[in-house]
């Protein structure tokens with residue numbers, strides 16, 4: 247596909263998430279006091295109230311918490327069917343990111359499937375996508 | 382139950398425009414038609430109206446979604462001066478504007494407030510099939526949509542289907558259970574002259590319909606429409622002089638969880654539960670007193686969530702509850718979505734559901750009338766936003 251998907255604007259609120267892929271890193275905001283991860287990012291830690299948060303690289307591994315296989319052509323940039331998933335990252339039980347699940351037959355996707363990050367580059371934006379962990 | 386603000390208001394009038402797939406009319410035109418209908422129905426004159434509220438008001442959105450600003454409708458109806466006006470782009474569900482009208486009247490800030498929802502979503506999709514074009518894409522997405530749209534999660538269908546898949550995982554919901562919500566809506570739409578789709582469907586038709594985004598099939602998704610619905614909210618002390626007042630017994634409202642569509646921790650922890658608890662805490666009535674329910678069905682799965690949240694059945698039991706229509710058809714103890722809901726009636730973002738609830742307690746539903754209906758339950762919203770109302774026959 248040649249068309250570009252809808253892309254985020256790089257802002258101080260979240261640019262680390264979208265550009266970490268340049269270094270091969272998935273970066274999530276983390277509290278430096280209680281070590282709680284905060285996603286989507288917030289200026290204060292929702293766990294302890296601290297305002298001392300900074301992006302940190304995570305392992306990029308997680309499991310599929312849920313998914314949906316989309317059959318309707320809604321975007322010129324995405325061939326159907328495609329799989330949207332919510333991945334629970336290994337670092338924290340409530341650390342969920344929405345993504346696209348790739349390099350997998352849609353019919354083989356299952357809740358609980360181990361996945362790992364890979365990045366799809368669109369100029370300075372690197373979309374974190376996830377694929378099954380290599381056996 | 383101690384005095385509550387809901388006791389100080391009534392729904393004095395209800396109105397609707399023509400409703401259809403592509404009417405070739407403007408959202409303003411439809412809003413004005415519904416508003417005139419509601420004012421006429423209330424027994425008031427336009428000069429009596431001193432407030433107006435739009436949901437959601439004019440904000441950047443896909444073509445046909447928002448409807449006109451409150452001020453434009455006020456201008457078209459030559460209302461004024463107004464002591465209260467606004468639009469509710471935020472709030473506890475799509476009925477937040479109606480709730481705000483109740484708050485305004487109960488507080489004394491206004492006496493008769495017009496509330497409307499007008500949409501041309503059917504025409505807005507044009508002739509080129511479904512599109513997900515959204516103005517937020519221009520210049521890069523900010524806000525909550527940045528976490529969804531870049532990955533193809535561009536439709537509310539995706540967001541709710543993600544929860545639907547998790548619910549299937551948690552509770553074993555089967556397609557031949559979920560499908561009864563759509564079959565039921567269509568059966569009731571057949572008795573509703575202004576419903577968009579009225580030809581009956583069977584559970585086999587449902588199972589044969591194409592999957593939009595798993596686990597949702599075509600019939601799990603509501604129908605974009607060109608339509609407007611309006612209400613007049615009036616001070617309760619004016620009700621004895623008005624022809625059609627409907628009581629507002631209780632309003633439940635909630636913003637719960639984080640303001641995102643992908644940050645739930647359980648497949649049923651949507652704000653519906655908090656809104657339902659709020660509702661039942663504000664009334665001595667219980668579900669046993671409810672005669673008819675019109676619950677949000679933007680997607681059939683949302684209706685299951687509301688059934689569980691409001692106490693019709695326990696967690697994970699809604700699939701069994703709707704299966705076979707035994708508990709939800711006209712003639713059941715609490716018939717569900719008697720006007721065809723949004724699945725068959727057309728999407729007017731819960732305003733059509735409340736419209737049906739009002740007509741039911743007024744006894745004006747002809748073939749689909751629930752005999753002796755005095756208490757009607759309505760709900761709106763999904764995800765982090767929930768709103769629910771109990772309306773009653775005037776006493």
Ligand SMILES: [Zn+2]
Pocket residue numbers: 277278279280281282291292293294295296
């Ligand atoms: Zn902290």
